[in-house]
Amino acid sequence: MAEFTLDLNEDQKQVRDWLNGFARNVMRPAAAEWDEREETPWPVIQEAAKLGIYSLDFYAQQFFDPTGLGIPMTMEELFWGDAGIALSIVGTGLAAVGVIANGTEEQIGTWIPQMYGDTDDVKVAAFCSSEPDAGSDVSAMRTRAVYDEARDEWVLNGTKTWATNGGIANVHVVVAVVDPDLGSKGHASFIVPPRTPGLSQGQKFRKHGIRASHTAEVVLEDVRVPGTCLLGGKEKLDERLARARERAGAGGERVRNAAMATFEASRPAVGAMAVGTARAAYEEALEYAMTREQFGRPVIDNQGVAFQLADMRTQIDAARLLVWRASWMATAGKPFTAAEGSMSKLFASETAKKVTAQAIQILGGNGYTREYPVERMHRDAAIYTIFEGTSEIQRLVIARTLSGMPIR
Numbered sequence: 307m308a309e310f311t312l313d314l315n316e317d318q319k320q321v322r323d324w325l326n327g328f329a330r331n332v333m334r335p336a337a338a339e340w341d342e343r344e345e346t347p348w349p350v351i352q353e354a355a356k357l358g359i360y361s362l363d364f365y366a367q368q369f370f371d372p373t374g375l376g377i378p379m380t381m382e383e384l385f386w387g388d389a390g391i392a393l394s395i396v397g398t399g400l401a402a403v404g405v406i407a408n409g410t411e412e413q414i415g416t417w418i419p420q421m422y423g424d425t426d427d428v429k430v431a432a433f434c435s436s437e438p439d440a441g442s443d444v445s446a447m448r449t450r451a452v453y454d455e456a457r458d459e460w461v462l463n464g465t466k467t468w469a470t471n472g473g474i475a476n477v478h479v480v481v482a483v484v485d486p487d488l489g490s491k492g493h494a495s496f497i498v499p500p501r502t503p504g505l506s507q508g509q510k511f512r513k514h515g516i517r518a519s520h521t522a523e524v525v526l527e528d529v530r531v532p533g534t535c536l537l538g539g540k541e542k543l544d545e546r547l548a549r550a551r552e553r554a555g556a557g558g559e560r561v562r563n564a565a566m567a568t569f570e571a572s573r574p575a576v577g578a579m580a581v582g583t584a585r586a587a588y589e590e591a592l593e594y595a596m597t598r599e600q601f602g603r604p605v606i607d608n609q610g611v612a613f614q615l616a617d618m619r620t621q622i623d624a625a626r627l628l629v630w631r632a633s634w635m636a637t638a639g640k641p642f643t644a645a646e647g648s649m650s651k652l653f654a655s656e657t658a659k660k661v662t663a664q665a666i667q668i669l670g671g672n673g674y675t676r677e678y679p680v681e682r683m684h685r686d687a688a689i690y691t692i693f694e695g696t697s698e699i700q701r702l703v704i705a706r707t708l709s710g711m712p713i714r
């Protein structure tokens with residue numbers, strides 16, 4: 307296990323600069339166009355695939371970086387390039403993590419390559435958990451998975467919503483209820499293979515920001531998948547359900563704690579995305595404030611503007627430190643005794659929203675137009691306080707962890 311350090315090593319610096327080059331030269335010039343088109347930027351994903359930036363190998367390498375900084379560094383650079391395009395590139399990773407976390411070696415080997423496709427024919431994947439009546443409250447999930455023992459098949463029925471890449475994905479990972487009496491402990495994840503009958507895209511959402519990323523409903527009508535598509539396999543599921551039933555009387559603490567630890571480890575990655583967007587907006591604002599002249603001097607000559615920039619940079623650096631700390635803790639296996647993962651996501655996402663709004667103010671009228679990118683960055687930043695748990699849910703998790711009380 308690596309000691310915590312803020313110094314990136316030579317390999318990390320090389321990867322960071324390589325990603326920054328892609329973000330600067332490929333993503334940025336394409337950002338406004340795909341935001342306006344509100345479509346998945348397939349050519350950019352393809353370019354990323356050719357360079358090795360869109361591949362499981364690359365993310366696995368970053369994930370296993372012993373310092374814990376590989377993933378936050380990657381997310382920051384890509385989202386610094388453009389949030390909508392970046393989410394189109396890393397969205398498949400969310401589904402891939404679902405398979406890696408719960409699947410068998412065979413399932414990982416079979417499905418992950420199909421999620422990414424190949425460099426000439428790239429594919430994407432979707433992770434479908436949220437439902438119209440089950441957002442923050444995952445236990446309200448209704449999509450059912452029923453086992454048809456005679457055919458060794460699972461039958462899925464329900465409607466998923468907000469799925470990144472939903473309906474356009476080659477492979478969908480769907481979370482469904484297998485035992486309604488167990489709340490969120492009665493859920494299981496399933497692979498829905500390409501072209502499975504019964505799975506269709508519902509409405510595609512027209513969004514405020516990250517518009518290059520496709521978000522849609524996914525409708526499941528008598529979707530039949532082979533028994534082998536249950537992630538982890540039937541035997542493991544039966545054991546887990548039996549344990550959950552036993553513990554239901556004792557409050558199910560261990561099961562809940564295991565799920566919480568997974569979220570604590572993944573939330574810093576979203577924090578790092580927010581740091582990337584915030585840094586991009588801050589850099590635009592700094593440059594503008596130093597060159598735009600009013601009253602015969604650059605606008606940064608006014609304390610009112612300069613102090614805003616000082617605060618923006620301070621908060622971005624603080625956010626990055628929280629993200630790096632939590633990512634290192636996850637890699638080092640340190641217990642999140644103060645919900646440090648949630649803390650990092652909360653602070654970084656709120657910082658991105660605030661900093662991008664300040665950037666618009668500093669650019670004045672120009673900041674409010676689509677001629678300058680801070681307008682887009684501000685729209686994009688609003689997502690970070692919503693997905694992967696809203697800011698209110700992060701505060702709930704932190705408060706519960708600190709107090710040990712069932713804060714509502």
Ligand SMILES: Cc1cc2nc3c(=O)[nH]c(=O)nc-3n(C[C@H](O)[C@H](O)[C@H](O)COP(=O)(O)OP(=O)(O)OC[C@H]3O[C@@H](n4cnc5c(N)ncnc54)[C@H](O)[C@@H]3O)c2cc1C
Nearest residue numbers: 433434435436441442468469470521692693694695696698
């Ligand atoms: C662009 C986008 C992409 C997404 N991608 C995916 C994806 O790929 N896969 C997927 O499964 N989901 C995805 N989501 C869903 C996302 O995770 C949910 O939107 C999020 O969890 C919030 O759920 P909700 O929208 O139903 O809000 P709600 O849960 O209805 O919350 C509404 C408001 O009430 C507040 N609130 C709720 N409960 C409490 C409480 N106990 N205490 C205090 N306040 C509370 C919330 O903070 C929020 O302000 C995506 C969403 C968006 C917008």
